[in-house]
Amino acid sequence: MQLLDLIETYNAQDATAERLYAREGRRVRGGRNTPQYKQSLLEAARLYEGVLSGRLPGHRLAEAMTTSDFSLLFGDIIDRQMLASYQHMPVMWQSIAKRGRVRDFRTVDRFAVNGGEAVLSEVKEASEYPAASVSDARYQYQVKKYGKRLPFSWESFINDDLDALRDMPQRLANSARFSEERFVTDLFAGTTGPDGTFFASGNNNIVTANPALSVAGLTTAFTVLAAQVDTDGNPIYLGNVILVVPPALKITANNILNATEILAADGGGDGTGNNQLRVANWLKNDVSVVVDPWLPIVSTTNGNTSWYLFADPNVGRPAMEIGFLSGHETPELFMKSPNATRVGGGTVDPMDGDFDTDAIDHKVRHVFGGVLLDPKSGVASNGTGS
Template identity: 55%
Template sequence: MTVNVLDVLPEVATMRAQDASVESIYGGEGRSLSAAARRRRQQENAAYQRHLVEAAQLYAQVINGNRRAALDFQEAMTTSDFQLLFGDVLDRQILAHYQSMPVQWDSVARRGRVRDFRSVKRYTLDGGEAILDEVKQQGEYKAAKLTDGKYEYAVTKRGRRIPLSWETLINDDLDAFADIPRRLGNAARRSEERFWTTLYATATGPASAFFNAGNRNLIAQATYASLPDNPDLAVDGLQYAFEVLGRQVDTDGAPIYVEGAVLVVPPALEVPARNILNATEIVTAAGSSGSASDAGRTDQLRVANWMANRTRLVVNPWLPIVDTTTGNTAWYLFANPGVAPAMEMGFLIGHESPELFQKTPNAVRVGGGPIDPTDGDFETDSVEWKLRHVWGGTLMDPKSAVASKGTNSA
C-alpha cells in the first residue's frame, strides 16, 4: 500500500508536497531547507518519499509519548540520512502553519518579485487614453501628453532564533519540536500582515501622505463639497466611498473603470460591514443622492443591494494595533489589486516563503563517532533554530483607494 507523507501528520496535511523541501540542516554553518532544485529531484524519488513517511511516522510516535519511539529517534538522529529526512518533516510543518493562517494582504496589494536587496522601481504611465481629436484635412495630429510615475522600495531580511536547552529536549521527550514550527510559521505570517497594515495606516489614522484632499481619496468636504467629513461605516458612508472612487480620473480627465472593490475594516466594524453587505435590499430616500435635501422625504426607494456584488470584505485585526487613534472607526475601500493596485508587497526570488535553519553542532565526541544534533553546541548544549523571511512593499496609486476616519468630523 502506498502511504502519502501528507497523511502522516495533521499539521502537514494543509500543504502541497511541492511546497516542501529537503536540504541538510547540519552541514556548514546551518543549511536552508528550501533548495528548489534538490526539492524537485527528491519529489520524483520514490525511495525518498518512502523514507520520508517512515521518518514522519516515527516523529509522530515520539510526539504522542511513545518512549520506545523516542529511543529509536535518538539513535536514528546519529545517521546523516535521517537528519535530512527529519529536517524535511520540520520544514513541511513550518510551511503548513505559515499557509494555514489567514492571508489578507493579497486581497488589496499586488504581489511582486524582486531579484536582490537593492531598491526596485515600479513605473506607471498615465495619459494617452483621452478621446481622440478630430483631424482636419492635411491637419496635424496632436501629440498626447504622458505622465510617468515611479514607486520605489527594497526588500529586507527578517527573522528570529529559537534556542532550546538540551535538558528541555530530554525532559519533554522531544515534545519541544512540535511547538517550534507553529510558532515560527505564525510569526512569519503575522509579520507580513502587520507590515501590510503599516503601509496605509499610521498611529494617527489613515496615512495622510496617501489619503488626502489633494489625492481626492479621502471622504471629506475638502475633497468634494457635497461630501460629509469622515462618515462612519453605514450604507450612505459606503455609497460615498464608491462615489469618490468612481469620480477619480486620469491625467486626460477620462474615467477610471473599477468593477470590484475590497472593503477593509477593523474588528470593531465587522458587524456593520457584514450587515451592509449581507442585506438583500437598500432603502433610501427617493432622491437617492444622500444630500441634505433628501433627509425629510417620506417617499422611498427599495433597491437590490448592488454593493454586495461589487465588494469583498476583509477584517484586519492589526488596524487598532497600528492605528491607536482611529483604529476602531477608520475604514478603507480599495480597488481590485489585479486591475488597479494601490500597493505592492514584494518577495525575494527563490526565497518567497519562510526558510528554516538549524545551527550546526560544533562539538566532537571523544573517540569519534557521529554527533546527535540534539546534543547541542560545545559551550552550552544549546540547540538553536532560525527562521528567515524576506519581503518589502510600498504604496502605489492613490486613485485606487478611499479612506474615512469614521469620526464624522475633519
C-alpha cells in the same frame, strides 16, 4: 502512609509522563476534599519544601519520586496541561496589494506611464495631427531581511514531557506571517488612522466628512472612488472593491453586505414611509470584506472606527505592492547543525545541541519590502464624522 485505596499505583518502570499525566493530569480518587488527600498533600509539600530549602537531603526527594503514590500526588499538585495555541486569522494583505518579486537587496523601481489615452481630437483636412503628451511616475522600495532565533538548552527539551517546545518552528513561521501583515498595515495606516500622505485631499481619496461605516458612508466612498480619472481625464474602471475594516467593524460590515434590501430615499420626499425605495442589496455583489486585526494596533487613535476601500489589485493599477526576494519568497526555517562528532563515529542528532553548550537553536529568515503605489486606487475614512 497507606494510599493504595485512594490513588492509582504504578511501579517505577511504568511511571512515565504519559501514564502519570496523560497530557492533562490524572485525578486522585476520592477527590481533593477528603482528609486522607489533604494529609498526603501536606506531607508531600513539606518534603518538597524541605529539599528546596536545604533542610533535607536531595536523596529524600529522589527516593520519594520513585514511589507510585508520591509521583501521582506530585502530578496532581502541578495539574499540568498544555493549552492550545491561539487561532490566527487568515492572511489579509494579498487581497489588497500586488505581490512582487525582486532580484536582490538594491532599490527597485516600479514605473507607471500616464497619458496618451485622451479622447481623439478631430483633425481638419490637411491639418497636422495633434501631439499627445506622455509622462511617467516612479515608485521605489527595497526588500529587507527580517528574522529571529529561538535558542533552548538541551535540558529544556529533555524535560519537555508535555511537548511544549516542539512547535518552535511553527511559532517562528507564525512570526514571519505576522510581520508581513503588520508591515502592510503600516503602509496604508498611521497612528491616527489612514496614512496622511497617501490619503490626502490633494489625492481626492478621502471619503467626504469621514463618515462612520454605513450604507450611506459606503455610497459616498463609491462616489469618491468612481470620480477618479486618469491624467487624460478618462474614467478608471475599478471592478470589484475590497472593504478593509478593523475587528470592531466586522459585524457592521457584514450586516451591510448581507442585508437583503437597502432602503433609500432617492424616490423623492424626506425618505420616510412611501417615499422610500426598497432595492436589492447591490453592495454584496461589488464589495468583499477583509478584516485587518492590525488596524487598532497600528492606529492607536481611530483604529477601531477607520475603514478603507481598495480597488482589486489584480485589475488595473494596485494601491500598493509587496515584494519578496526571488528564490526566498516564503519564510525560511533553519535549525543549527551539530558541530560535534561522536567518538567512534556515528551521526549526531541536531537535537543533541551545540558542542560547547548543548544549545538547540532554531532560526527564521524572511526577506520582503513594499511601497504604496497609486492613490487613485483607494479611499478611506477615519470614521469620526469630522
